[in-house]
Amino acid sequence: MSKKIMILPGDGIGPEIVEQALAVLSAADSKFGLDLEFSEGLIGGAAIDEYGEPLTDATLEAARQCDAVLLGAVGGPKWDKVEPKIRPEKGLLKIRSGLGLYANLRPAILYPQLAEASSLKPEVVSGLDILIVRELTGGIYFGEPRGIRTLDNGEKQGFNTYVYKESEIERIARTAFEAARKRNGKLCSVDKSNVLEVTVLWREVLDRLAPEYPDVELSHMLVDNAAMQLVREPKQFDVMVTGNMFGDILSDAAAMLTGSIGMLPSASLNESGFGLYEPCHGSAPDIAGQGIANPLATILSAAMMLRYSLNGGKAADAIEAAVSKVLDEGLRTADINTDGCKKVSTAEMGAAVVAAF
Amino acid sequence: MSKKIMILPGDGIGPEIVEQALAVLSAADSKFGLDLEFSEGLIGGAAIDEYGEPLTDATLEAARQCDAVLLGAVGGPKWDKVEPKIRPEKGLLKIRSGLGLYANLRPAILYPQLAEASSLKPEVVSGLDILIVRELTGGIYFGEPRGIRTLDNGEKQGFNTYVYKESEIERIARTAFEAARKRNGKLCSVDKSNVLEVTVLWREVLDRLAPEYPDVELSHMLVDNAAMQLVREPKQFDVMVTGNMFGDILSDAAAMLTGSIGMLPSASLNESGFGLYEPCHGSAPDIAGQGIANPLATILSAAMMLRYSLNGGKAADAIEAAVSKVLDEGLRTADINTDGCKKVSTAEMGAAVVAAF
Numbered sequence: 001m002s003k004k005i006m007i008l009p010g011d012g013i014g015p016e017i018v019e020q021a022l023a024v025l026s027a028a029d030s031k032f033g034l035d036l037e038f039s040e041g042l043i044g045g046a047a048i049d050e051y052g053e054p055l056t057d058a059t060l061e062a063a064r065q066c067d068a069v070l071l072g073a074v075g076g077p078k079w080d081k082v083e084p085k086i087r088p089e090k091g092l093l094k095i096r097s098g099l100g101l102y103a104n105l106r107p108a109i110l111y112p113q114l115a116e117a118s119s120l121k122p123e124v125v126s127g128l129d130i131l132i133v134r135e136l137t138g139g140i141y142f143g144e145p146r147g148i149r150t151l152d153n154g155e156k157q158g159f160n161t162y163v164y165k166e167s168e169i170e171r172i173a174r175t176a177f178e179a180a181r182k183r184n185g186k187l188c189s190v191d192k193s194n195v196l197e198v199t200v201l202w203r204e205v206l207d208r209l210a211p212e213y214p215d216v217e218l219s220h221m222l223v224d225n226a227a228m229q230l231v232r233e234p235k236q237f238d239v240m241v242t243g244n245m246f247g248d249i250l251s252d253a254a255a256m257l258t259g260s261i262g263m264l265p266s267a268s269l270n271e272s273g274f275g276l277y278e279p280c281h282g283s284a285p286d287i288a289g290q291g292i293a294n295p296l297a298t299i300l301s302a303a304m305m306l307r308y309s310l311n312g313g314k315a316a317d318a319i320e321a322a323v324s325k326v327l328d329e330g331l332r333t334a335d336i337n338t339d340g341c342k343k344v345s346t347a348e349m350g351a352a353v354v355a356a357f
Numbered sequence: 358m359s360k361k362i363m364i365l366p367g368d369g370i371g372p373e374i375v376e377q378a379l380a381v382l383s384a385a386d387s388k389f390g391l392d393l394e395f396s397e398g399l400i401g402g403a404a405i406d407e408y409g410e411p412l413t414d415a416t417l418e419a420a421r422q423c424d425a426v427l428l429g430a431v432g433g434p435k436w437d438k439v440e441p442k443i444r445p446e447k448g449l450l451k452i453r454s455g456l457g458l459y460a461n462l463r464p465a466i467l468y469p470q471l472a473e474a475s476s477l478k479p480e481v482v483s484g485l486d487i488l489i490v491r492e493l494t495g496g497i498y499f500g501e502p503r504g505i506r507t508l509d510n511g512e513k514q515g516f517n518t519y520v521y522k523e524s525e526i527e528r529i530a531r532t533a534f535e536a537a538r539k540r541n542g543k544l545c546s547v548d549k550s551n552v553l554e555v556t557v558l559w560r561e562v563l564d565r566l567a568p569e570y571p572d573v574e575l576s577h578m579l580v581d582n583a584a585m586q587l588v589r590e591p592k593q594f595d596v597m598v599t600g601n602m603f604g605d606i607l608s609d610a611a612a613m614l615t616g617s618i619g620m621l622p623s624a625s626l627n628e629s630g631f632g633l634y635e636p637c638h639g640s641a642p643d644i645a646g647q648g649i650a651n652p653l654a655t656i657l658s659a660a661m662m663l664r665y666s667l668n669g670g671k672a673a674d675a676i677e678a679a680v681s682k683v684l685d686e687g688l689r690t691a692d693i694n695t696d697g698c699k700k701v702s703t704a705e706m707g708a709a710v711v712a713a714f
């Protein structure tokens with residue numbers, strides 16, 4: 001039976017990098033007989049331009065009928081002035097929430113070939129391999145009530161609600177415990193339980209589940225300390241699990257430790273293993289259309305997609321090996337280029353990965 | 358007229374480091390005729406042990422009658438099991454809120470003598486000098502409603518409220534604009550306005566005030582990007598301003614960029630310039646009582662106190678020069694020690710600063 005993949009290129013460099021990932025997926029399809037079937041949809045600014053909203057219900061429905069979604073990136077200055085309710089990012093939030101993609105997996109891996117790109121000392125980051133598990137459909141991103149109201153004295157007040165219930169915490173915690181079990185058995189849960197009640201409950205649930213995973217060593221860390229420890233000694237971490245907002249901040253900080261955020265894929269999964277895959281980086285409107293963006297994070301997202309949602313572990317391995325090979329050969333897009341390497345375009349990088357198969 | 362200083366040593370290494378700061382303040386007093394008068398109180402775990410609560414109303418009242426407060430640090434494993442409502446940290450939150458100390462100034466400065474201590478490459482951090490202005494008496498730290506409730510289906514739900522009104526944003530924004538004006542004229546406001554309404558209002562207020570500070574260049578950055586940029590290229594920042602929660606996270610990350618959080622002071626000010634001064638680091642219970650803690654952040658906090666709240670700019674300059682001198686001489690407490698330097702105790706470091714006057 002064919003496997004249906006929905007492609008959502010999005011905005012900025014999205015279309016360019018997704019094009020290369022598609023070329024790689026097609027090559028993988030031919031070689032491994034994966035029987036992939038692609039359809040395409042609009043999200044973000046592209047959808048606003050076409051339909052007046054960043055993700056239509058029809059596109060959401062179409063995505064739901066697929067086996068996985070590959071997304072580029074959304075947003076750009078063109079839509080900075082649109083009504084907050086229909087901003088490009090709302091499309092992303094709608095698809096995450098609409099498809100129940102609560103488990104966001106964000107690896108921060110330093111490719112040995114790119115060790116120099118990091119702003120940290122080599123000894124601090126060499127061999128870095130952290131997985132951040134971020135809750136993606138709850139917390140303050142979706143909490144109600146929210147808005148801006150006018151107080152009796154005439155001044156405005158903005159408010160949002162940070163809320164989690166036990167079942168939401170439990171399912172993301174299980175994702176994280178299981179990921180830790182398959183890695184080095186260490187799980188660090190990040191909260192602000194010395195101030196926020198919602199994270200007191202978070203910590204309680206993690207502690208309650210811990211005995212079910214005796215092979216995993218659970219620790220807790222306050223979010224301010226976690227931000228410090230990521231800078232100080234990131235290799236102390238294996239898997240980190242946290243809520244939506246803290247996960248947004250910490251996963252970006254962790255990604256930047258590698259110095260090559262253009263290399264980092266991510267997966268957002270629901271209960272049944274259905275997933276949306278996208279690069280960790282954004283839509284980089286400043287370099288869109290120039291053909292210089294790094295397609296590797298999207299290509300690696302495609303590999304993650306094959307592995308987690310499409311039962312294509314071997315093809316995923318082959319893609320990852322091909323990426324490693326082009327790096328070994330010294331090919332670099334502008335963002336990761338250093339002296340002595342060969343600077344290539346988006347398309348050249350994609351073609352090189354296909355050729356390295 | 359004498360200047361009244363309330364000393365709150367707190368827990369862990371608090372008493373040891375405050376003792377050294379007091380020695381330095383006394384030396385400054387003799388030399389500059391500051392006419393300082395000290396009183397002492399309990400906060401945090403020390404207050405829980407004595408009074409059953411982390412800050413009594415009487416201590417708060419006594420602090421209010423003073424011209425400034427010098428605090429060590431609060432918290433420790435001994436009080437991890439106390440009722441959440443009376444945890445040591447609540448003492449800190451109570452004094453911040455009770456005295457209206459809304460403006461938290463957290464410099465992240467790399468001392469050239471300690472450049473090696475950073476986990477970042479020297480070229481990325483050398484000369485680093487950022488000021489983070491954090492709102493300290495509002496936001497999600499104090500927002501209501503908050504708590505843990507039981508839902509109809511029997512499961513628990515935790516919730517907190519992230520809330521700011523215009524006047525709260527305006528006063529901290531003014532503090533930040535004015536600080537930027539006295540420094541390099543660049544202010545970066547950090548929010549999550551693509552998701553959180555409360556920070557949409559935050560951004561609006563900053564934009565509304567900007568024309569009043571034409572000499573300051575205001576920019577906005579999303580918090581996830583700010584966390585990345587602090588790691589990637591921290592020297593792009595001059596002053597950053599943000600809310601309580603984001604400020605907690607970013608100021609710790611920024612402090613850790615220097616590799617020597619044991620060196621960083623902080624000030625928390627109210628409308629009238631009254632302030633509480635404390636080191637950026639915590640109570641370090643693991644090394645408490647061993648006489649090895651670094652007293653310099655507290656000594657530098659005392660200098661900030663003289664400058665901002667006690668009209669003692671010259672004495673502050675002298676303290677800072679003395680600290681610089683002992684670093685030049687190669688004296689180091691364990692946390693900042695490197696090859697070729699002289700490792701000293703807490704008391705030796707304090708005495709050296711006094712001697713360097």
Ligand SMILES: CC(C)[C@H](C(=O)O)[C@@H](O)C(=O)O
Nearest residue numbers: 089090092093248551552581
């Ligand atoms: C675009 C934005 C809404 C999004 C988020 O905050 O989740 C992005 O930063 C991310 O991390 O995927």
Ligand SMILES: CC(C)[C@H](C(=O)O)[C@@H](O)C(=O)O
Nearest residue numbers: 194195224446447449450605
């Ligand atoms: C102890 C804690 C409540 C406090 C805070 O979160 O504000 C601390 O982390 C700080 O930054 O001063």
